[in-house]
Amino acid sequence: MSIPQLNNPKKLSYNELRTQVIELARRMNILTEMRAVPVDYTAAAKFTFSDSGATLDVPRLDELIEQLEEAQEALEECQELLAECDAEQVACEVELVACAETITALEGDIADLCSERPPAGSWSANQLVYTTITSGSCSGYSHYGQQFNTASLATNITFLGNAYGNGYALINTSSTLTALYRIHTFTGDTFPPDPLQLQSDGSSSCMGLFGGIQIKKYDPLLGTYGSSQPGISAGATGIGTYGVFVLTNYNRYPLGGVNPYQIASVTKETADDVFQYNSLAADPCAED
Amino acid sequence: MQPINIPEHPSYQQLQELQYEVTKRMNVYLLMTVQKTHHTGAPVFTFAGTNAKLSLPTYVASN
Numbered sequence: 171m172s173i174p175q176l177n178n179p180k181k182l183s184y185n186e187l188r189t190q191v192i193e194l195a196r197r198m199n200i201l202t203e204m205r206a207v208p209v210d211y212t213a214a215a216k217f218t219f220s221d222s223g224a225t226l227d228v229p230r231l232d233e234l235i236e237q238l239e240e241a242q243e244a245l246e247e248c249q250e251l252l253a254e255c256d257a258e259q260v261a262c263e264v265e266l267v268a269c270a271e272t273i274t275a276l277e278g279d280i281a282d283l284c285s286e287r288p289p290a291g292s293w294s295a296n297q298l299v300y301t302t303i304t305s306g307s308c309s310g311y312s313h314y315g316q317q318f319n320t321a322s323l324a325t326n327i328t329f330l331g332n333a334y335g336n337g338y339a340l341i342n343t344s345s346t347l348t349a350l351y352r353i354h355t356f357t358g359d360t361f362p363p364d365p366l367q368l369q370s371d372g373s374s375s376c377m378g379l380f381g382g383i384q385i386k387k388y389d390p391l392l393g394t395y396g397s398s399q400p401g402i403s404a405g406a407t408g409i410g411t412y413g414v415f416v417l418t419n420y421n422r423y424p425l426g427g428v429n430p431y432q433i434a435s436v437t438k439e440t441a442d443d444v445f446q447y448n449s450l451a452a453d454p455c456a457e458d
Numbered sequence: 459m460q461p462i463n464i465p466e467h468p469s470y471q472q473l474q475e476l477q478y479e480v481t482k483r484m485n486v487y488l489l490m491t492v493q494k495t496h497h498t499g500a501p502v503f504t505f506a507g508t509n510a511k512l513s514l515p516t517y518v519a520s521n
Binding site for chain 2: 184187188191192194195196198199201202203204205206207208226228230231232235238
């Protein structure tokens with residue numbers, strides 16, 4: 171309860187003067203004993219003057235200052251982080267430019283490589299096929315050795331049947347630039363011919379039955395490949411998809427334990443003798 | 459600071475002394491100074507015979 175205003179008359183009797191002076195002294199004693207009290211920093215500063223005492227409420231600053239200093243430290247940390255982020259952003263941008271240049275170079279390389287591939291696709295690259303490495307005859311018996319090579323489909327390959335009965339496949343190999351593989355219509359103890367012994371028409375001089383590739387037409391109704399056939403017919407008769415298989419010998423199965431094993435498929439879509447070589451591997455040159 | 463002693467039935471002279479002391483202390487009040495102290499300190503009011511002082515915590519940046 172606050173102390174009321176003190177009347178201040180100009181003329182006082184002795185008793186009135188006595189009362190006035192005593193009250194003044196009492197109030198002065200209260201004021202002299204005034205206490206300054208710290209209060210929460212969210213409270214307002216306040217002066218209270220009552221019969222019980224005088225107090226001055228002073229908002230305490232220590233907690234506020236502590237929060238202020240913490241905020242200041244946080245601000246400085248944020249500024250440091252911001253500086254680091256700025257520096258990192260610059261580095262990332264430089265790296266991004268370098269990556270973009272690398273990507274551009276790689277895209278150029280891919281475009282170059284794709285431009286050099288067979289025009290309508292590719293045989294699975296580096297498939298294992300085998301060929302004879304020696305051949306000859308002794309006392310009327312043929313003898314030969316054989317080895318495996320890697321091979322890819324040549325761009326000028328043809329599977330068409332021809333005047334010699336069976337088709338031929340021209341294959342790039344690791345051992346010789348090209349090798350002519352005769353298409354066979356049966357399985358058995360057969361060999362691919364030695365390219366060096368091939369005659370100018372592609373037939374083998376002394377091992378005419380030898381061959382290394384089978385062509386089988388795909389039956390979309392059955393979902394399987396049919397019997398091996400002597401090449402792909404010209405014109406509309408040959409329209410369809412064909413599996414290309416490599417024959418191995420002596421039960422040596424380079425891939426998957428299957429003889430013959432498939433290395434590619436070929437599609438002839440129209441009566442024109444144009445073949446789409448469907449690679450068994452993913453085609454990196456395919457359009458998205 | 460000793461409080462002012464207030465007699466129950468003061469004489470005229472005592473009233474004069476009271477009035478003198480109250481006036482003197484009031485004059486000290488009028489010259490009260492405010493002093494800054496560190497913000498972690500407590501506020502303090504000091505009333506001495508010849509001066510009155512109010513110490514108020516104040517923030518002073520460390521740097």
